[in-house]
Amino acid sequence: PSSYPTERSRVAYAISLLTSRAREWATHEWDRGADCCMTFQAFADELRKVFDASLPGQEKARNLLGLWQGGEMCVRLRHRIPHSGSRK
Numbered sequence: 001p002s003s004y005p006t007e008r009s010r011v012a013y014a015i016s017l018l019t020s021r022a023r024e025w026a027t028h029e030w031d032r033g034a035d036c037c038m039t040f041q042a043f044a045d046e047l048r049k050v051f052d053a054s055l056p057g058q059e060k061a062r063n064l065l066g067l068w069q070g071g072e073m074c075v076r077l078r079h080r081i082p083h084s085g086s087r088k
Contacts, residue, residue, distance in 0.1 A: 010040040022051055 004010045015026040026047070030037045036046035 007039040008037070011037050011043045014040065014043060022047065025050060 004013050011030070015023065015030060018026050026037075026043075029046070034046075036042045
């Protein structure tokens with residue numbers, strides 16, 4: 001991303017490289033103008049928080065508490081809860 005002139009262009013480039021759930025999440029964050037999309041470092045940090053399975057459960061719970069209310073919460077919540085592969 002260092003060959004891109006602005007922070008936002010670096011974030012846009014990084015989003016273009018993502019796939020599946022990560023790309024859906026990132027596109028949603030970009031479209032809503034989230035703070036994490038203003039700089040590449042903020043984006044990379046938030047991406048790790050959301051998708052890094054090694055984060056302790058308590059930190060993941062704190063992340064969930066920071067979600068917005070309403071319909072947007074459902075979209076973001078879907079991306080923060082690991083998919084177990086089976087439905088009960």
